[in-house]
Amino acid sequence: MAILTKEQAKQIIDKVLSYAKADETEVTVSGGRTGNIRYARNSVSTSGETNEIGLSITSVYGKKSGSSTINELDDESLKKAVARAEEIAQLAPENPEYMPMLGPQEYVESKTFVSSTDQIDPDKRAQIAADSIGPSSEKNLVSAGYLEDFSGFVAQGNSKGLFGYNKRTSVDFSITVRTEDGTGSGYAIRDFNDVNLLNSKDVTSIAMQKAQASQNAQAIEPGKYTVILEPTAAGDLMGLLTRSLDARSADEGRSFLSKKGGGTRLGEKLFDERVNIYSDPLSPQIPGSPWDEEGYPQKPMKWVENGAVTNMFYSRYWAEKQGVQPTGRPSGIIIEGGNQSIADMVKNTKRGVLVTRFWYIRAVDPQTLLFTGLTRDGTFFIENGQIKFPVKNFRFNESPIIMLNNIEALGQQQRVGGDLIPAMKIRDFTFTSLSDAV
Numbered sequence: 001m002a003i004l005t006k007e008q009a010k011q012i013i014d015k016v017l018s019y020a021k022a023d024e025t026e027v028t029v030s031g032g033r034t035g036n037i038r039y040a041r042n043s044v045s046t047s048g049e050t051n052e053i054g055l056s057i058t059s060v061y062g063k064k065s066g067s068s069t070i071n072e073l074d075d076e077s078l079k080k081a082v083a084r085a086e087e088i089a090q091l092a093p094e095n096p097e098y099m100p101m102l103g104p105q106e107y108v109e110s111k112t113f114v115s116s117t118d119q120i121d122p123d124k125r126a127q128i129a130a131d132s133i134g135p136s137s138e139k140n141l142v143s144a145g146y147l148e149d150f151s152g153f154v155a156q157g158n159s160k161g162l163f164g165y166n167k168r169t170s171v172d173f174s175i176t177v178r179t180e181d182g183t184g185s186g187y188a189i190r191d192f193n194d195v196n197l198l199n200s201k202d203v204t205s206i207a208m209q210k211a212q213a214s215q216n217a218q219a220i221e222p223g224k225y226t227v228i229l230e231p232t233a234a235g236d237l238m239g240l241l242t243r244s245l246d247a248r249s250a251d252e253g254r255s256f257l258s259k260k261g262g263g264t265r266l267g268e269k270l271f272d273e274r275v276n277i278y279s280d281p282l283s284p285q286i287p288g289s290p291w292d293e294e295g296y297p298q299k300p301m302k303w304v305e306n307g308a309v310t311n312m313f314y315s316r317y318w319a320e321k322q323g324v325q326p327t328g329r330p331s332g333i334i335i336e337g338g339n340q341s342i343a344d345m346v347k348n349t350k351r352g353v354l355v356t357r358f359w360y361i362r363a364v365d366p367q368t369l370l371f372t373g374l375t376r377d378g379t380f381f382i383e384n385g386q387i388k389f390p391v392k393n394f395r396f397n398e399s400p401i402i403m404l405n406n407i408e409a410l411g412q413q414q415r416v417g418g419d420l421i422p423a424m425k426i427r428d429f430t431f432t433s434l435s436d437a438v
Contacts, residue, residue, distance in 0.1 A: 003032060003118075004053070006165040009155035012055070012073060017159055019082045022059035022089060024101045025159045029055045029073075032152015037125040040144040042137045044129055047122065059085040063098040066091070099316045104161045105297050107290035110281045114194040117169035118151040124195070125149070128173070132204040136177055141208055145175040149195065156295060166290055171195045176377065177207040178438070179215055184390070185438045186210025187356055187377035189232055191415060193287060210356060210378035214390040219434055220381060222394060226352035226408065227429040228345045228382070234424045235416035236358040237371065241400035242277060242333045242419075244369060245303055247312035251322065256369050256401055257309065269308040271404035277304040279330030285413075286420050292328030301327060307404075337413040337422025345411055345425050347385040353431075354380040354387060358396070369399045374435055393438075394431035403429070 004012075013027045031053030038046045056069045059082070066088025070081040128147055136143035149171045157163040174189040186207035192198055229237075250257035250264040257265050281288035281298040291297055294316050302310050311327060319326035346354065361373035375393045382388065403426050411423030 003151065003153045003167060004029070004155070006155070009153065009165055010157065010163060012078075013155060013157035013163070015075070016055070016057060016078050016082060017157065019079050020059065020086070020159060022061055022086050024060040025082075025085075026058040026060075026101055026156070027055065027158065028154065028156045029053070030152065030154040032150060034148065034150050034152075035120060035122075035125060036146065036148045037129050038146045039129050039133060042133050042143055044126075044133075047125060049122070055081070057081050057085040059089040060098070060101070061086075061089050063094040063096065064089050064092045065095065065098065097317045099294075099320070101158045101160050102162050102295050105164065105291070105295065107164050107166075107297050108281055110166065110287045110290050111284065112166060112168035112193060112287045112289070113151075114169050117149060117171055117193065117195045120149045120151075120171070120195055128198070128200045131199075131201040132175055135201060135204055136208060139208060139212075140180055141211055142178045142180060143175060143204065143207075144178075145173065145200075145204070147171070147173045147200075156291070162295060164291055164295070168289075169193050171198055173198055173200060173203060175200070175204050175207045177204065177211040179211055181215075182438065183217075184211045184213070184215035185377045186212075186214065187232075189416070191417060207377075213380065213387070214378050214438075217379070217390040217392045217438075218381075219392045222431045222433050224428045224430055226349060226425065226427045228342060228349065228352060228354045229424045229426065230342060230354070230356055231414035231416050231421045231423050232357045233355045233375075235419055235421040236361060236373075237398070237400045237403065238333070238335060238421055239417065239419065240361070240371060241369060241404075242303065243329075244366075245309065245312050247314045247322070248318045250312060251318075254366065256367055257312065258367070264312070266309055266312060269306070270401065271304065271307040272407040273307040274336075274407060274410055275304055275307050275404050276302075276336040278302045278334050279332060280334065281331065283332065283334060283420070286332040286334065286415055286418055288331035292330075294326070294328055296326050296328045298328070298330060301330065303333075332418050332420070334420040335413070335422055336410070338410045340409055340411040340423070342411060342423050345409055345423060346382055346387060348409070349382045349425070350384060352382040352425075353391065353394075353429075354378075354382055364397065369401050370397065371399065372397050372432075374437070376437070393435040395433045395435055396430060397432045398430050
């Protein structure tokens with residue numbers, strides 16, 4: 001299915017709005033093509049491509065709302081979908097926090113769409129997989145990987161004159177490589193808007209090196225260690241922090257940003273002064289959606305500046321209640337880094353642990369952002385500036401707040417899950433027990 005143009009999408013939205021009888025009506029139409037290829041034990045197991053389009057309608061009477069969705073766009077189906085949404089809205093209870101729909105907005109044109117990714121075909125996916133499987137097989141290693149590419153659009157409009165349209169592409173690739181005896185495991189992951197930036201052979205070589213180097217891991221005592229977190233590992237925990245910069249939970253006393261006795265810690269220096277976190281929908285490395293989940297325009301925003309929290313996420317409802325401007329949640333977070341490579345960080349470490357990634361992370365205490373989880377797919381002991389040997393995986397108990405106060409160095413950035421995250425060297429990271437899992 002071809003991506004609908006801006007004009008085609010608006011024509012459909014306007015048609016739906018012409019059928020509406022509710023006080024307010026919102027329409028979102030989206031669709032695209034999703035392709036994938038999956039392999040395990042050095043052999044492709046599945047591959048496919050789906051094309052879909054969908055339309056959702058939200059109808060509002062006063063503070064009562066109802067929604068319906070449909071994947072048929074003929075006139076009769078659209079009329080039925082509108083009638084269904086309006087029927088549900090009339091039966092629904094009132095939402096005391098309902099906010100009237102936005103009027104016309106000015107949205108930036110984010111460069112989220114790349115034609116090279118839009119043109120991916122089965123041959124391209126097969127070549128990406130072959131470039132990964134071949135080197136693993138040659139070294140008698142066992143690879144398992146997954147590639148997913150997407151090319152699509154989303155358009156939104158409402159009865160108050162709002163309209164927005166955005167096209168985007170994405171490609172996500174992950175690879176796990178294990179030794180034949182299963183005692184060594186390595187992992188690497190990459191995501192881009194532009195498939196030309198993906199080199200699956202190079203990404204796989206990283207996982208291969210980790211798999212070979214992590215064989216016959218030794219046990220060392222749990223405790224507090226200086227750790228070097230690769231961007232994937234740092235991103236696992238930093239995402240938990242940045243998603244917690246929520247104004248409402250802080251104001252209601254449910255957040256690490258809540259102040260005892262009332263109020264928030266907005267403006268306080270809570271982290272090392274080297275910590276700077278911001279978002280920008282026009283970032284060339286992680287371009288984002290022009291609008292947030294409520295349709296409010298995304299703008300460049302500083303969240304943490306020189307260690308101090310300078311902004312929090314405000315929904316439209318909570319912003320109006322508090323008398324401030326809404327911000328919404330950004331579609332991508334950027335944490336400033338430095339120039340050091342991971343190799344540089346290792347050379348400058350007397351005694352520590354290199355962590356590839358974390359998994360099975362669970363919250364322990366939301367108000368201190370204490371989390372627990374496990375290392376995985378390549379954990380190594382560092383001594384006198386060299387990686388000495390692989391170590392058994394650890395369970396950790398740590399808070400990103402404490403981490404960002406124990407920074408020894410911030411390294412080069414890497415795109416991780418739509419965010420831009422640096423490698424991090426952190427002192428006194430708490431490992432509580434060992435795990436025999438590879």
